[in-house]
Amino acid sequence: xxxxxxxxxxxxxxxxxxxxxxxxxxxxxxxxxxxxxxxxxxxxxxxxxxxxxxxxxxxxxxxxxxxxxxxxxxxxxxxxxxxxxxxxxxxxxxxxxxxxxxxxxxxxxxxxxxxxxxxxxxxxxxxxxxxxxxxxxxxxxxxxxxxxxxxxxxxxxxxxxxxxxxxxxxxxxxxxxxxxxxxxxxxxxxxxxxxxxxxxxxxxxxxxxxxxxxxxxxxxxxxxxxxxxxxxxxxxxxxxxxxxxxxxxxxxxxxxxxxxxxxxxxxxxxxxxxxxxxxxxxxxxxxxxxxxxxxx
Amino acid sequence: xxxxxxxxxxxxxxxxxxxxxxxxxxxxxxxxxxxxxxxxxxxxxxxxxxxxxxxxxxxxxxxxxxxxxxxxxxxxxxxxxxxxxxxxxxxxxxxxxxxxxxxxxxxxxxxxxxxxxxxxxxxxxxxxxxxxxxxxxxxxxxxxxxxxxxxxxxxxxxxxxxxxxxxxxxxxxxxxxxxxxxxxxxxxxxxxxxxxxxxxxxxxxxxxxxxxxxxxxxxxxxxxxxxxxxxxxxxxxxxxxxxxxxxxxxxxxxxxxxxxxxxxxxxxxxxxxxxxxxxxxxxxxxxxxxxxxxxxxxxxxxxxxxxxxxxxxxxxxxxxxxxxxxxxxxxxxxxxxxxxxxxxxxxxxxxxxx
Numbered sequence: 001x002x003x004x005x006x007x008x009x010x011x012x013x014x015x016x017x018x019x020x021x022x023x024x025x026x027x028x029x030x031x032x033x034x035x036x037x038x039x040x041x042x043x044x045x046x047x048x049x050x051x052x053x054x055x056x057x058x059x060x061x062x063x064x065x066x067x068x069x070x071x072x073x074x075x076x077x078x079x080x081x082x083x084x085x086x087x088x089x090x091x092x093x094x095x096x097x098x099x100x101x102x103x104x105x106x107x108x109x110x111x112x113x114x115x116x117x118x119x120x121x122x123x124x125x126x127x128x129x130x131x132x133x134x135x136x137x138x139x140x141x142x143x144x145x146x147x148x149x150x151x152x153x154x155x156x157x158x159x160x161x162x163x164x165x166x167x168x169x170x171x172x173x174x175x176x177x178x179x180x181x182x183x184x185x186x187x188x189x190x191x192x193x194x195x196x197x198x199x200x201x202x203x204x205x206x207x208x209x210x211x212x213x214x215x216x217x218x219x220x221x222x223x224x225x226x227x228x229x230x231x232x233x234x235x236x237x238x239x240x241x242x243x244x245x246x247x248x249x250x251x252x253x254x255x256x257x258x259x260x261x262x263x264x265x266x267x268x269x270x271x272x273x274x275x276x277x278x279x280x281x282x283x284x285x286x287x288x289x290x291x292x293x294x295x296x
Numbered sequence: 297x298x299x300x301x302x303x304x305x306x307x308x309x310x311x312x313x314x315x316x317x318x319x320x321x322x323x324x325x326x327x328x329x330x331x332x333x334x335x336x337x338x339x340x341x342x343x344x345x346x347x348x349x350x351x352x353x354x355x356x357x358x359x360x361x362x363x364x365x366x367x368x369x370x371x372x373x374x375x376x377x378x379x380x381x382x383x384x385x386x387x388x389x390x391x392x393x394x395x396x397x398x399x400x401x402x403x404x405x406x407x408x409x410x411x412x413x414x415x416x417x418x419x420x421x422x423x424x425x426x427x428x429x430x431x432x433x434x435x436x437x438x439x440x441x442x443x444x445x446x447x448x449x450x451x452x453x454x455x456x457x458x459x460x461x462x463x464x465x466x467x468x469x470x471x472x473x474x475x476x477x478x479x480x481x482x483x484x485x486x487x488x489x490x491x492x493x494x495x496x497x498x499x500x501x502x503x504x505x506x507x508x509x510x511x512x513x514x515x516x517x518x519x520x521x522x523x524x525x526x527x528x529x530x531x532x533x534x535x536x537x538x539x540x541x542x543x544x545x546x547x548x549x550x551x552x553x554x555x556x557x558x559x560x561x562x563x564x565x566x567x568x569x570x571x572x573x574x575x576x577x578x579x580x581x582x583x584x585x586x587x588x589x590x591x592x593x594x595x596x597x598x599x600x601x602x603x604x605x606x607x608x609x610x611x612x613x614x615x616x617x618x619x620x621x622x623x624x625x626x627x628x629x630x631x632x633x634x635x636x637x638x639x640x641x642x643x644x645x646x647x648x649x650x
Contacts, residue, residue, distance in 0.1 A: 191378060193374055193378055194378050194380065196340075196343075196345045196365070196372070196374075197372060197374070197378050197380075197437075198380075198391070199344075199345065199364070199365040199366050200343050200344075200345070200365050200366070200368075200370055200371065200372040200392075200438075200443075201366075201391050201392030201437070201438075201441060202366045202367075202369075202392055202394065202395065202441060203366055203394070204364070204366050205364075208366075211391075212380060215382045216380075216381065216382055
C-alpha cells in the first residue's frame with residue numbers, strides 16, 4: 001500500500017518536474033532574467049507559488065492521510081468496486097455517445113458556415129456555466145417518467161431516472177462540450193485544401209473525411225475523448241439528482257461522508273483520485289508527443 | 297478540351313464576370329497574372345472545388361458544371377503541394393488509385409515513380425522530403441490516376457531559383473511524354489513563356505490578352521500587359537555556346553543568341569531554344585560606332601520617336617524592332633530624328649537569357 005501512495009506522490013512530482021523542464025528551451029534573454037530576477041518576477045513567483053501550493057496540497061495531503069488498511073478495505077469492498085466499475089463504464093458509454101454525436105457536429109463547426117452557427121457554438125458551451133444540480137433538474141424535466149424523453153426511453157425498456165441511462169445522460173450533458181471543442185479545434189488545424197486534393201483524386205466528401213481528416217485529427221479526438229471521460233468520472237451534482245442508486249463513485253463518497261464521516265469517505269476518494277490522475281497522465285502522454293492539442 | 301462559358305463567380309473582392317476560355321487537347325496552357333488576380337480560383341472552378349454562380353464548365357465535350365470534383369478526373373497540384381502528412385510517398389501516390397485492382401495500383405505506382413525518379417523515395421515519409429522531392433511526389437500523385445487535365449497552381453513558386461529552372465524543364469519534358477492537357481498558373485512571365493504553348497494574361501478576373509506565348513509578349517495589346525512584362529525587347533531564338541576570343545578590354549560573353557537575322561553575344565548557361573530580353577534603358581544609342589569591341593552593335597533606322605515625360609522612347613528597325621529609352625537631351629545632342637540611321641549598342645551582360 002505504501003508503495004502505491006508513494007507512486008502517486010512521485011507521479012505528481014514528476015508532472016511538476018515535467019512542467020519545470022518545459023521551460024528549458026527558454027531563450028538566453030529569459031535565462032538572464034532568471035539569474036537576475038526583477039521585482040515583477042519575484043512578486044509574481046510568490047503569488048504563483050501560493051496558488052500552485054493551494055492546488056497541490058489538499059490532494060497530496062489526502063493521499064498521505066488515507067490509512068492503508070482503509071484503502072485495502074475500500075478496494076476489497078464489493079460496493080466500492082462495483083461503484084467504480086459503474087462509474088468507468090458509464091463514463092465510457094457517455095464518451096462513446098459523445099463521439100458518435102459530437103464529432104460530426106465538431107466537423108461541421110470547423111468546416112462549414114451555416115445559419116445559426118454562432119448560436120450552436122454558444123449552446124455547446126452552455127453546460128460549462130450551468131450549476132450541475134440545475135443540469136440534473138433540467139434533465140429530469142425531459143427524461144422524467146411523465147415527460148417526453150422519459151416515455152421514449154421507457155418504451156425502449158430503459159429506465160432513465162434512477163437507472164444507468166440517467167447517469168450516462170447526465171455525464172454526457174456536462175462533459176460533451178470538452179470533446180466537441182477539442183475535436184473542432186483539431187479539425188480546424190487541418191488545411192481544408194488537403195480534403196480538396198483528396199476530392200480531385202476521386203474521393204467523395206465522406207471518403208475524404210475518413211481518408212484524410214480523421215487520420216490527421218485522431219490525436220485531437222483521442223485527447224478530447226480522454227478529457228470527456230475524465231470529466232464524466234468526476235461528475236457529481238447532476239448525477240446525484242437523477243440517479244442516486246446505483247451509486248457512482250462520487251455519489252458513494254458523498255453518501256459515506258454524510259452517513260459515516262471523513263474516515264469512511266477518504267479511502268474511496270483516494271481511489272477515485274488515482275483513477276483521475278491516471279487519465280490525466282494518459283492525456284499528457286497523448287498531448288506531449290505533439291503540441292497539436294491543448295489541454296483545456 | 298476545356299471550355300469555360302460565361303462563367304460568373306464572386307467571393308469577397310474577387311469577381312469573375314462572364315469569363316470565357318477555351319483550351320485545346322494536349323495543350324500546355326499558362327495563365328499569367330499578378331498575385332490576387334484570381335488564378336487559383338479559376339483552377340478551383342475547373343476542378344469543381346468552387347462552383348460558379350452561373351455559366352458552364354466543359355471538359356472533353358462533357359458539361360461538368362454540376363459534377364463534383366471527384367467525378368471530373370482532373371489532377372490538381374497546389375503551390376504548397378499539400379502531400380498527405382500521415383502517409384508515405386507510395387501511399388500518397390496510390391491515393392487516387394483506390395478504385396483500381398491491387399495489381400494495377402502497384403503497376404501504376406511503379407510506372408509513375410519511375411517517370412519522375414521517385415523509385416528510391418517510395419517508402420519514405422513525406423515530412424522528411426526536400427522541396428523539389430515534395431513537388432515531384434505531388435505531381436506523381438496528381439498524375440497517377442491519369443487525369444484528363446492537369447492543373448498546376450504556381451508549381452514552381454516554392455522552389456529556390458536553381459531548382460526552378462530544372463523543374464521547369466522537367467514539367468515540359470513530362471508534358472511532351474504524357475501529352476496531358478495542362479494548365480499552369482503563374483505570376484512569373486519568364487516561367488509562362490518557357491513552359492507554355494499558349495497563354496492568357498489575367499487581371500482582376502478578366503482575360504486581358506490571350507494567344508501564342510511569344511505573340512502576347514511581342515505585341516502587348518494593352519498598357520497592363522506591356523507593364524506586366526516590363527521588357528519590350530524580347531526575342532525568341534536559339535543559344536549556341538562558343539569560345540570567347542581573347543581580346544584585351546573586351547567584354548565577357550560565352551554564347552551567341554540567334555533569332556532570324558539577329559546575332560547577339562550573350563552570357564548563357566546552356567544551349568538550345570531560349571528567349572533574350574533587353575530592357576529599353578540598356579540600349580545605348582549613338583551616331584558613330586563605339587570602341588568596345590565585344591558589345592552588340594546593331595545598325596538600323598529609327599522608325600518612331602515618342603516622348604513620354606523627360607524620356608524619349610525610340611523604336612528602330614535593326615532587322616527586328618528594337619525599343620530604346622533615352623533622355624530628351626541626348627536626342628537633341630545626337631541629332632536623332634525619324635528615318636535617321638544610328639547604332640544601337642547593348643552589353644552582353646545586359647541581355648537577359650531565359
